[in-house]
Amino acid sequence: MILIKRILSLRIHKHKVLFRCFCNSVNTLENIQTSPIQWPKDYVTSPLETNVTDFSTISPALRPTFNLAAYVNDSHSLQQLVKLGVELYKFDNDPRIMETILKLDFERDMKPYIRFIHDCGVPVEEIGKFLTKNPMIFTEHMDDLITRINYLQHKKFDKEMISTIVRKYPMWLSQSTIDIDKSLGFFQTKFYLSGDNVRNMVTKLPKLITWPKKSVNLIMFSLNEEMGFNRSERKRLLLIQPKIYIMSKHHLFERFNYIHNIMGINHDRIVLEPQVLTSRLFRIKQRHEYLKYLNRAQYDPTKPNYVSLFNLVKGTDLDFCLNIAKTNTEKFNNYLKTVC
Amino acid sequence: MNYLSNSEKAFKLLNGIVCLYKPAGVSLKGCRHSLLLKLCQDLNSMDVRPPENRVIISGDTTKSLEVKLEPSYADNVLVVGPRYQSKDLKCIWTTHLGMRVSGVCVMGLNKGTKMVRHLQENYPLRTYHLHGQLGIMTKNMHIDGQVVEKGRFDFVKRENIDKLMSTIQASNQKKMFHLAKVDTQTQMAYDLATKGLIRPTSSNEPLIYGIKCISLELPNFVIEVNVINEYESYLLSLVHEIGLKLRCSATCTALRCIRYSSFNINQALLMKHWNLQYVLDNIKECNSSYDKINHLSAFVAEQSQLETNQNMTSV
Numbered sequence: 001m002i003l004i005k006r007i008l009s010l011r012i013h014k015h016k017v018l019f020r021c022f023c024n025s026v027n028t029l030e031n032i033q034t035s036p037i038q039w040p041k042d043y044v045t046s047p048l049e050t051n052v053t054d055f056s057t058i059s060p061a062l063r064p065t066f067n068l069a070a071y072v073n074d075s076h077s078l079q080q081l082v083k084l085g086v087e088l089y090k091f092d093n094d095p096r097i098m099e100t101i102l103k104l105d106f107e108r109d110m111k112p113y114i115r116f117i118h119d120c121g122v123p124v125e126e127i128g129k130f131l132t133k134n135p136m137i138f139t140e141h142m143d144d145l146i147t148r149i150n151y152l153q154h155k156k157f158d159k160e161m162i163s164t165i166v167r168k169y170p171m172w173l174s175q176s177t178i179d180i181d182k183s184l185g186f187f188q189t190k191f192y193l194s195g196d197n198v199r200n201m202v203t204k205l206p207k208l209i210t211w212p213k214k215s216v217n218l219i220m221f222s223l224n225e226e227m228g229f230n231r232s233e234r235k236r237l238l239l240i241q242p243k244i245y246i247m248s249k250h251h252l253f254e255r256f257n258y259i260h261n262i263m264g265i266n267h268d269r270i271v272l273e274p275q276v277l278t279s280r281l282f283r284i285k286q287r288h289e290y291l292k293y294l295n296r297a298q299y300d301p302t303k304p305n306y307v308s309l310f311n312l313v314k315g316t317d318l319d320f321c322l323n324i325a326k327t328n329t330e331k332f333n334n335y336l337k338t339v340c
Numbered sequence: 341m342n343y344l345s346n347s348e349k350a351f352k353l354l355n356g357i358v359c360l361y362k363p364a365g366v367s368l369k370g371c372r373h374s375l376l377l378k379l380c381q382d383l384n385s386m387d388v389r390p391p392e393n394r395v396i397i398s399g400d401t402t403k404s405l406e407v408k409l410e411p412s413y414a415d416n417v418l419v420v421g422p423r424y425q426s427k428d429l430k431c432i433w434t435t436h437l438g439m440r441v442s443g444v445c446v447m448g449l450n451k452g453t454k455m456v457r458h459l460q461e462n463y464p465l466r467t468y469h470l471h472g473q474l475g476i477m478t479k480n481m482h483i484d485g486q487v488v489e490k491g492r493f494d495f496v497k498r499e500n501i502d503k504l505m506s507t508i509q510a511s512n513q514k515k516m517f518h519l520a521k522v523d524t525q526t527q528m529a530y531d532l533a534t535k536g537l538i539r540p541t542s543s544n545e546p547l548i549y550g551i552k553c554i555s556l557e558l559p560n561f562v563i564e565v566n567v568i569n570e571y572e573s574y575l576l577s578l579v580h581e582i583g584l585k586l587r588c589s590a591t592c593t594a595l596r597c598i599r600y601s602s603f604n605i606n607q608a609l610l611m612k613h614w615n616l617q618y619v620l621d622n623i624k625e626c627n628s629s630y631d632k633i634n635h636l637s638a639f640v641a642e643q644s645q646l647e648t649n650q651n652m653t654s655v
Contacts, residue, residue, distance in 0.1 A: 055401045069420050072413040089421035
């Protein structure tokens with residue numbers, strides 16, 4: 001107790017001294033005295049003599065800015081990031097990212113993370129792309145990242161799978177293990193997936209795992225109630241084309257409506273070739289209408305001149321004209337100008 | 341192509357009028373956005389300006405200093421963003437086309453914005469193909485709306501439509517003289533008519549110069565209409581009115597602009613061709629046709645209007 005009191009009293013004493021210092025300043029509000037500038041001694045005596053003090057360490061302070069470009073010439077760490085291929089201009093919209101990036105030192109703070117990313121299977125050329133997508137990885141704790149990779153290994157993802165997941169979706173490493181486990185469980189129970197199915201799905205589209213569950217549920221509802229796909233069909237759609245579950249519901253329904261009601265294709269065929277649901281509506285529309293105009297719109301595999309749905313939307317217009325419509329592109333282009 | 345290797349040269353060539361084929365269901369703003377986005381992408385993929393050099397003076401100030409010239413990081417593409425961005429290109433459209441209208445859409449790029457404005461000030465004639473369907477009426481007069489009424493249409497014959505078209509055209513011709521504020525029975529009206537097309541003096545009253553039915557396969561029909569100062573809902577209501585006059589109902593299934601002044605649908609670029617190569621070729625073609633119409637005397641409507649006004653005051 002006595003010790004603490006002493007220390008306290010010492011502190012208070014110090015404060016008092018400081019306070020007195022301020023009060024005893026020469027300048028008061030009434031009269032301000034000018035004090036002469038303290039030049040270096042030799043400089044004052046002979047102004048024409050050469051300067052001996054080294055000014056190279058003195059430079060104007062960095063001023064506040066809205067973008068990183070103002071600092072990049074003075075910051076070694078930012079220059080290293082540029083050399084890696086990180087698109088720094090993309091961080092200019094987010095002051096949160098700018099703050100964290102500027103506080104980091106390349107050798108001390110960034111190097112272990114970059115080495116870790118490289119060890120996860122991201123090749124050197126893609127590290128810049130990775131850091132552009134997920135610059136906040138530097139704020140994560142190193143142990144957390146190792147845990148997240150260990151979790152995947154524990155779930156029997158092999159090394160190649162992990163590297164594709166991290167390359168395709170850099171934000172994966174910023175998601176907590178609990179969240180990922182929860183959402184893997186969500187998909188497994190909702191779609192009755194086996195372990196292999198889950199692993200396949202995750203490597204195909206890792207983004208889907210962190211996608212809001214609300215919108216996944218909405219798409220599931222829409223597929224079930226509005227479009228009439230049953231449970232096993234929905235599962236097949238997820239396994240072959242998981243992208244359907246992160247699409248906008250409006251677009252999905254419009255495409256389905258066109259394919260099912262106007263092109264007259266039943267659910268079984270759509271489920272067999274679900275790629276058609278992910279191609280844009282105007283593409284399907286243009287090609288279908290052109291085939292119809294040529295009397296080639298034959299989507300029944302049992303009849304001659306069968307056109308598969310996948311081939312319909314695949315490839316460029318040139319390929320389409322040559323292989324499926326069997327006309328030249330000029331005719332196709334002219335046809336497109338006669339329809340809206 | 342030679343000029344496509346250097347982005348600065350290509351950028352300097354992007355001055356003039358582009359004629360695009362606007363798809364239905366996309367707004368003009370969306371069209372402009374995708375056009376500029378694609379152009380910038382193409383420009384950035386070519387040889388762009390290298391980063392500027394920066395002078396670095398380093399070393400002890402008491403000794404001789406070291407002066408170096410290094411490429412500045414602050415001007416690197418990765419730091420300041422792509423060299424060409426869609427804000428750098430000026431682009432405006434001539435007439436506003438609505439969401440449901442497809443077809444020829446004339447846009448001005450960079451210096452072409454002036455040309456486009458000049459075009460617009462001269463009230464050019466537009467030709468539309470209006471696709472309609474008889475026997476059905478919807479709430480918003482377009483086929484995508486809620487159906488309000490269905491009815492018979494088998495009594496409609498070619499003659500009925502042709503008769504109706506000629507009455508519409510006649511009434512609009514009368515309106516033309518009315519808007520020019522001259523009596524049809526006077527010498528002045530005759531003089532005005534001999535000069536060519538009587539263009540409106542303001543942009544708020546739609547005027548039909550010619551209307552005819554070009555195909556009739558019941559229940560579908562196509563009407564070709566030459567019109568100035570039109571807008572989307574006017575064309576929709578025109579089809580609707582035609583339906584009512586034929587004593588049944590009609591809705592519009594498609595609106596297609598096939599000609600804008602002298603720019604026709606053959607010149608128009610499809611959406612898949614909206615890239616630098618095609619746009620530059622198109623600009624060349626459109627600029628030459630703009631120069632042609634610019635020299636026509638009938639084109640300069642405003643001047644002739646001024647002259648007539650002066651004549652009137654002198655009288």
